Amino acid sequence: QKEVEQDPGPLSVPEGAIVSLNCTYSNSAFQYFMWYRQYSRKGPELLMYTYSSGNKEDGRFTAQVDKSSKYISLFIRDSQPSDSATYLCAIPPRGAQKLVFGQGTRLTINP
Amino acid sequence: DAGITQSPRHKVTETGTPVTLRCHQTENHRYMYWYRQDPGHGLRLIHYSYGVKDTDKGEVSDGYSVSRSKTEDFLLTLESATSSQTSVYFCASHGTSGINEQFFGPGTRLTVL
Secondary structure: OOOEEEOOOOEEEEOOOOEEEEEEEOOOOOOOEEEEEEOOOOOOEEEEEEOOOEEEEEOOEEEEEEOOOOEEEEEEOOOOHHHOEEEEEEEOOOOOOOOEEOOOEEEEEEO | OOOEEEEOOEEEEOOOOOEEEEEEEOOOOOEEEEEEEEOOOEEEEEEEEEEOOEEEEOOOOOOEEEEEEEOOEEEEEEOOOOHHHOEEEEEEEEOOOOOOOOEEOOOEEEEEO
16 A cells, blocks of 8 residues: 555546545554645746644645545635646645655646 | 756656756755656656765665765656656755755756657
């Protein structure tokens, strides 16, 4: 079983929709959880991260962690065409200077 | 933003030839990484470095070697390129403080014919 699983999509929604992106993980020792955004033909960039179970909000974006279910989510409200990108969850194993990435979900917001 | 550059940005080569990709960062970051990105697989770690001359293998290291003789440079070598190594290669780096926020380069698109 992969340490981090993410539905690769693709996901296509109309502008203004609420988007939900999800990952599951297998190792309960993970301490914090990250979401990267990657525009076409660019390198990924950190979008947001959260340490503990619960929600973290940043503008139209909300990151949610459910440690009991080993499930993390990224919600995008009032989605815009500029949100079209690939979103990757990433989790750092405890004590390791590495990241384990999900497969990435390609998202398209249609005007 | 961290200054990370990769060269070349695009390369086409033939099976069996050696290929070296270069990553250069100007942030004095201690840690550097090489990933490959393929459809359906996301980002997979090839090798990483935790200091000058200190490197370790990632999950897909077979057929690849790395070297780091200076803090700012991290080289990835495909000793004898194969078609299965056709991919987009990303370099990343991060410093020693805070969370493991990795800053990525623009990528190198490699095609092995």
